[in-house]
Amino acid sequence: MNSRILLVEDEPGLSLTVTDLLEAEGYQVDTAMDGPTGLAKAGTGDYDVVILDVMLPGMSGFDVCRELRQKGCDTAIIMLTAKTHVTDRVVGLKLGADDYLAKPFDPSELLARVESLLRRVPKKKRIPVAQFEFGNVSADFALGQVYKKGEPVTMAAKELQLLRYLIDRRGTVVSREELLQNVWEYQAEVSSRTIDVHVAWLRQKLEDNPQSPQYIHTVRGVGYRFTA
Known part of the structure; x- marks a missing residue:
């Protein structure tokens, strides 16, 4: 549910x-x-x-x-x-x-x-966001561009895909299993450790304090939750 x-x-x-x-x-x-x-x-x-x-x-x-x-x-x-x-x-x-x-x-x-x-009432189907802003970060997923404080942030395609998936489900706990299925499509070489590394990269690039993230939160034993 x-x-x-x-x-x-x-x-x-x-x-x-x-x-x-x-x-x-x-x-x-x-x-x-x-x-x-x-x-x-x-x-x-x-x-x-x-x-x-x-x-x-x-x-x-x-x-x-x-x-x-x-x-x-x-x-x-x-x-x-x-x-x-x-x-x-x-x-x-x-x-x-x-x-x-x-x-x-x-x-x-x-x-x-x-x-x-x-x-x-039918359950709402959330339409994937094309653009999103949080804090001093703005993302344009249609163009594949992310900016922080007005400066472009270099991001790999998979990082963009992961960020968009988390933003689309903002406020909801997203399990590592769900990310493996929907972002990595169960690629054999991908483990939960790969997900954790990519999340760490996102925090490093987008959070003001990656050690105490404001937007991308860890839910211990489950996965992650994006809040903005």
């Missing part, structure tokens, strides 16, 4: 509880603590479900939902609120929310609602 969920919730304790609950079921979870950040993340279209609190700093969940739908974002949205008035539920649903859950809620009910939405 590789569905990606964005949780927009400003209560740290509840955010941690829900994140742990979803990750224990195998979901990939990103979080945001305020409305504007939630809107920016959800607007990327990278998620299968957005769990959106109504009462948020900076921008209400209602406004986030409204703007997402106005921008054409069709990601499934579950709204959370401490308000139990029927009018609040109606407002959220009219703005384009797919489901509504009042606080406090039973964790099993939230899971059931997420699973129900995922059954109804």
Whole structure:
């Protein structure tokens, strides 16, 4: 199960509880603590479900939902609120929310609602990125060019392919087995050590501090995760 969920919730304790609950079921979870950040993340279209609190700093969940739908974002949205008035539920649903859950809620009910939405909404297929920027790095995969601080970075074809694969699956843990299958296509001479070496080369070329990477993270015993 590789569905990606964005949780927009400003209560740290509840955010941690829900994140742990979803990750224990195998979901990939990103979080945001305020409305504007939630809107920016959800607007990327990278998620299968957005769990959106109504009462948020900076921008209400209602406004986030409204703007997402106005921008054409069709990601499934579950709204959370401490308000139990029927009018609040109606407002959220009219703005384009797919489901509504009042606080406090039973964790099993939230899971059931997420699973129900995922059954109804086809899983998003992420289109490979052609261009991407993170930190002081910009990559144009169509042209096969990468720049850091405006200066060109020399990269081998396999390094570019690995970087693009990690970026395409940003926020998701990518196993070495998956990289062997999809980047190296199970070439007999390639081992997991080869992957580790290529990742080290990417960090050396792109990270400001390769020993403490900001973007390409090691997930011990599994593989790597790109975050930006």
